[in-house]
Amino acid sequence: MNTHHLQERRGRRLGITYSAPMGLWLTVFFLVPLGIIILYSFLKKGLYGGVEWEFTLSAYQQMFNPNFMRVLFRTLWVATLATCFTILLALPCGYAMARSRNQVLWLALVIVPFWTNSLIRIYAWIAILSSEGFVNEALKAIGLISESLPLIYNQGAVITVLIYMYIPFAILPLFTTIDKFDFQLLEAARDLGATKAESIVKVLLPNIRSGIITALIFTFIPIFGAYTVPLLVGGKDSYLIGNIIVDQVTKTRNWPLASAFSLVLTVLSTIGVIWMMTSNASEKARQKSVVQVADTNGGLS
Amino acid sequence: MKGFDVTVKDVSRAYGSFKALDDVSIEIRKGEFFSLLGPSGCGKTTLLRIIAGFDTPDEGVVLLDGKNILPLPPDKRQVNTVFQSYALFPHLSVYENVAFPLRLKKVPATTLDAKVREYLHLVQLEAHMDKKPNMLSGGQRQRVAIARALINEPSVLLLDEPLSALDAKLRQNLLVELDHLHDQIGITFIYVTHDQSEALSVSDRIAVMNKGKVLQIGTPYEIYESPATDFVARFIGETNLFSAEVKECVPYEDYYMTTLDIPALGTTIKVTDYDNLSVGQHVSFTVRPEKLKITGDMPTKVGKDINLFKGIVEEPIYSGFQSKYYVSLENGTVIKVIQQHANYMDEGPDIDWKDQVYVSWSAEDGYIVEVVDR
Numbered sequence: 286m287n288t289h290h291l292q293e294r295r296g297r298r299l300g301i302t303y304s305a306p307m308g309l310w311l312t313v314f315f316l317v318p319l320g321i322i323i324l325y326s327f328l329k330k331g332l333y334g335g336v337e338w339e340f341t342l343s344a345y346q347q348m349f350n351p352n353f354m355r356v357l358f359r360t361l362w363v364a365t366l367a368t369c370f371t372i373l374l375a376l377p378c379g380y381a382m383a384r385s386r387n388q389v390l391w392l393a394l395v396i397v398p399f400w401t402n403s404l405i406r407i408y409a410w411i412a413i414l415s416s417e418g419f420v421n422e423a424l425k426a427i428g429l430i431s432e433s434l435p436l437i438y439n440q441g442a443v444i445t446v447l448i449y450m451y452i453p454f455a456i457l458p459l460f461t462t463i464d465k466f467d468f469q470l471l472e473a474a475r476d477l478g479a480t481k482a483e484s485i486v487k488v489l490l491p492n493i494r495s496g497i498i499t500a501l502i503f504t505f506i507p508i509f510g511a512y513t514v515p516l517l518v519g520g521k522d523s524y525l526i527g528n529i530i531v532d533q534v535t536k537t538r539n540w541p542l543a544s545a546f547s548l549v550l551t552v553l554s555t556i557g558v559i560w561m562m563t564s565n566a567s568e569k570a571r572q573k574s575v576v577q578v579a580d581t582n583g584g585l586s
Numbered sequence: 587m588k589g590f591d592v593t594v595k596d597v598s599r600a601y602g603s604f605k606a607l608d609d610v611s612i613e614i615r616k617g618e619f620f621s622l623l624g625p626s627g628c629g630k631t632t633l634l635r636i637i638a639g640f641d642t643p644d645e646g647v648v649l650l651d652g653k654n655i656l657p658l659p660p661d662k663r664q665v666n667t668v669f670q671s672y673a674l675f676p677h678l679s680v681y682e683n684v685a686f687p688l689r690l691k692k693v694p695a696t697t698l699d700a701k702v703r704e705y706l707h708l709v710q711l712e713a714h715m716d717k718k719p720n721m722l723s724g725g726q727r728q729r730v731a732i733a734r735a736l737i738n739e740p741s742v743l744l745l746d747e748p749l750s751a752l753d754a755k756l757r758q759n760l761l762v763e764l765d766h767l768h769d770q771i772g773i774t775f776i777y778v779t780h781d782q783s784e785a786l787s788v789s790d791r792i793a794v795m796n797k798g799k800v801l802q803i804g805t806p807y808e809i810y811e812s813p814a815t816d817f818v819a820r821f822i823g824e825t826n827l828f829s830a831e832v833k834e835c836v837p838y839e840d841y842y843m844t845t846l847d848i849p850a851l852g853t854t855i856k857v858t859d860y861d862n863l864s865v866g867q868h869v870s871f872t873v874r875p876e877k878l879k880i881t882g883d884m885p886t887k888v889g890k891d892i893n894l895f896k897g898i899v900e901e902p903i904y905s906g907f908q909s910k911y912y913v914s915l916e917n918g919t920v921i922k923v924i925q926q927h928a929n930y931m932d933e934g935p936d937i938d939w940k941d942q943v944y945v946s947w948s949a950e951d952g953y954i955v956e957v958v959d960r
Contacts, residue, residue, distance in 0.1 A: 472640055473673035475660040477687040478738060487686075491677040 462496025
C-alpha cells in the first residue's frame, strides 16, 4: 500500500519533469506572443510603429471599416473555396495511395516538395502562369490562343497556388485514415445493391470522417492566414487578411490594428477547430455511452 | 423453390502463373444447400467471388437461372454474400446495417421498418438493433451479416467461411441455425468452407476442390463412403489408405470379389467392388478407421471374406464417446482404428497401451478409390 503510494507520487513528479520542456516551449513561443498581441490590440498606436501605453478600443473600432469587412469576407470566401478544392483533389489521391503497393514511393513524392523553400515554389508558379509563362506559350504554340490569357495576378491564380501549397497537408491525414479503412466494406456495399458512387458516399466517407476533419483543419487554417501567395500571384481582387496584417505592421505602422486582426484570425480559426472537433468527439461520446449501457445490461442479465 | 440454379461452366482464373481455378464446371440446383469444400488456396473463395461479381474469370461463364451474369456488376446480381469477416458497416447501427439495402432502393419508411424488424426477428436480434456492430459478440455479428444479406430476398446466398471466426460450440449452434434458415426460406445456399465436418453435416451436395480443380461432386455420404480420389479420401474424415495391386477379380453375387496385394500390409486382402478390374492393375485402397473391429482375443468366427491382422496398440486416444487406436501390425505398418463406446464402462476401455489385439474388417467395408494408371 505504502510503496504503491510512493510510486504514484514519484510517477506524478516524473510526469511534471517530463512535461516541463514542452510547457516552457509553449510558454515562450506561444503564450507570451499571444499575450503581447492581445495587449497591443488594446493600446494606442505609436507614431512611427510600436505602441503607446494607453488603453483604448480604437483598433477594434477601426476594424469595422467596410473596406476591412470586405477583405474579411473575401478571405473567408477564398479560404473556403481553396479548402474545398484541396480536399476534393486530396481524397482520390489519398485513396489511390492507400490502395497502391508503392505507398512509400507516393508518400515520398508528396513530401519531397517541402525540401524546397515555399517562396521559390511560388516563384515557379509565376513562371508557369505569367503572360509569357509556360502555359500561355504552350497554348500559343499549339494554336489554341493568339493572345496570352490572364492567368496570374487574380483570385484564380491565388486559389490555384494555395491548393498546390496545402494539398500535402490534406493528402497525408486522408491517406492515414483511408489506409486503415477495411475495403471489404465497399465490396459489401456493392453486393447489397450500391453503385460505385453510392458505396463511396454511404460507406467510405462516413468511415473516414476523422481524416476529412483533420485535413480540413490542416488546410483551412494556414490558408485563412496566408499572405505570401496573394502577395506574389494575386491582384487587387485577392488582398486578404494576412496582407492587411503585414501592411499594418510594415507600411501603415498601426501595430494595434495588426494585433486586432491577428486576434480575429486566431479566434475564428479556434472556433472552427473546436466546432469540428466537438462534432467528431460528440459522435464518439455517444457511441461510448451506448457501450457502457450495453455493458451494464450484460452485467445484469 | 424460390432459389435459382447456378451453372458454372469451364471457368478458369489465373493470377500470374498461379491457377486459382482450372476449368471448373459445377451445376448447382435450385434451393440446394451446396458446399465448396477444400483446403485454403484451392480456389473455392475465388469461385465465390466470381459468382458474387468481385472477380472476373479469364474463361468460362456463370449462369444464374440460365442467364449469363458475368457482364453484370455485383449490385445488379440477385446474389448476396455473407463475408468471412462479416463486413458490417461500423458507422451504422444493427438496424441501419440491415436496412442498408432497402434504403438504397428507397423503400417507403413503413414498409422498410416492418421488413427490417421481420429480418431482425428471423435472426433473433431485435433486442440489439440500436447497437453498433463493435458492441456485438462474434455470433451476433454473424447473424446481422446474414439478415443484411437476406433482406434483399436474393435467389442465391453465398456464404464465405461464415463460421470460421467463431469458437467450436457456437459454430455448431449457428450451423444448425443456418440449416433451419435454409429450410425456412428455401433459396439456394452456396457455402464455402475448409471444414469437412461442417460441409458433411449441412450440405445437400458438396464439391471437393483442390489446386483449382473440382475433384468430386456428390452427396455427403457419397463423398465420404466413395471418395473419387486419394485426396478426397484423405481430406474427408480419417482413413487408412494403401496402394495395391489387383491379384484376382471374380464375380460374387452382384459385384466382384477382388483380391488385392498390399505391400504395406505384407499380404493380400479381399474387397468387393462394382468394377471388373484386370489382374496387375495398380489401385489405391481405403478402409475407414471406424469400420475396423478391434478385439483383444482372436475373433471366433472368421469367414472367408474377413481380413484379419494381429498387432500391438501403440497409442490409445480416449475421447469419451469413442477411442482411437494406432495399431502397429506385425510388419510395422501402423493403421488407425476407431471404436465407439456404445455401452457403459465402469473401468474404461478394456484395450490399453501395448496390448496385443486383432484388427479385422469384412470385404464389403473396404473401398477401391482409384485406378492408378501406370
